[in-house]
Amino acid sequence: QVQLVESGGGLVQPGGSLRLSCVASSSIGSIYAMGWYRQAPGKQRELVARITSTGSTNYADFVKGRFTISRDNAKNTVYLQMNSLKPEDTAVYYCKTDDIRAVLRAWGQGTQVTVSS
Numbered sequence: 709q710v711q712l713v714e715s716g717g718g719l720v721q722p723g724g725s726l727r728l729s730c731v732a733s734s735s736i737g738s739i740y741a742m743g744w745y746r747q748a749p750g751k752q753r754e755l756v757a758r759i760t761s762t763g764s765t766n767y768a769d770f771v772k773g774r775f776t777i778s779r780d781n782a783k784n785t786v787y788l789q790m791n792s793l794k795p796e797d798t799a800v801y802y803c804k805t806d807d808i809r810a811v812l813r814a815w816g817q818g819t820q821v822t823v824s825s
Contacts, residue, residue, distance in 0.1 A: 710732055710733055714803045715731075717819030718820075720793055727787055728787065730744070730803030734812070736781055739807050741759060741761065742786045744788045746797075753802070756788070775788060800820050801819050
């Protein structure tokens, strides 16, 4: 079973930046896609960004132009660069795999991002 560990969350002011990291216990090059999700208090978990093994990306409308997902296969790591952060971006951010193989499906434990003055 693949395991994921997120890091990089913290407290930032509106307009600030943060970079989240997700390290996988196995080769991310063999996983079809990896994505970032977020969940705010009282809200459903929602997709933020996704990247496939071939480099194709997609983003939720609320982060387009502000967030960038990227991948470093040598480090088994997926990143989420978050710029121009807004208070409404405050949430726990989770890393997740997407693959037809059950052993390659997993959620990370989450990392808290708080955007506040």
